[in-house]
Amino acid sequence: MTQTRVLSEAFYTRAQEIIARYPVARSALIMLLHEAQDEIGYVNDDVIREVGRVLHLTPADVEGVATFYTMFKRKHPGKFLISLCTNLSCTINGADETVDALRDAIGPPDEATADGVCSWESVECLATCHWAVAAQVNYLDVPFLTPDRARKLVDGLKAGRELDALLAELRAAKSLSEARGG
Numbered sequence: 001m002t003q004t005r006v007l008s009e010a011f012y013t014r015a016q017e018i019i020a021r022y023p024v025a026r027s028a029l030i031m032l033l034h035e036a037q038d039e040i041g042y043v044n045d046d047v048i049r050e051v052g053r054v055l056h057l058t059p060a061d062v063e064g065v066a067t068f069y070t071m072f073k074r075k076h077p078g079k080f081l082i083s084l085c086t087n088l089s090c091t092i093n094g095a096d097e098t099v100d101a102l103r104d105a106i107g108p109p110d111e112a113t114a115d116g117v118c119s120w121e122s123v124e125c126l127a128t129c130h131w132a133v134a135a136q137v138n139y140l141d142v143p144f145l146t147p148d149r150a151r152k153l154v155d156g157l158k159a160g161r162e163l164d165a166l167l168a169e170l171r172a173a174k175s176l177s178e179a180r181g182g
């Protein structure tokens with residue numbers, strides 16, 4: 001029986017090139033998940049099955065890795081993905097309030113808005129604790145994401161403003177108290 005594929009021939013060609021770099025095929029798993037996610041935007045059940053077949057791994061083997069790392073998305077993210085740090089320094093500085101603001105403005109975590117413009121996720125330390133509450137948009141740093149600034153960011157993205165311009169405005173604040181308008 002022919003199995004339907006969601007990944008392209010180019011993916012399969014590239015997969016063989018990547019696998020050839022490693023003494024053991026399964027060592028290529030993370031690289032292949034990146035390749036697949038780059039191609040279709042996320043790692044769905046079809047991708048998990050296909051990558052497993054290429055590497056002779058079970059879907060459970062692949063899913064275990066795909067769900068361990070937050071960099072792999074199990075649902076299609078929005079065009080703009082806001083990653084909010086909810087680790088210690090950021091929580092102490094108010095990440096919970098920013099979570100509430102993002103939930104109000106976008107919806108539940110890991111779910112894109114109906115127009116596909118925005119989604120948000122909670123992540124571990126981004127190594128920018130000096131900017132707590134720290135965040136990223138499409139992996140570009142955003143310092144001091146207070147609730148007001150989160151609402152401004154989402155409103156701007158939904159209104160079609162350029163991400164670079166929004167980031168430049170948000171990066172102008174040099175401290176949390178400045179970001180809070182204090």
Ligand code: FES
Nearest residue numbers: 085090125126129
């Ligand atoms: S704890 Fe949030 S960036 Fe480190």
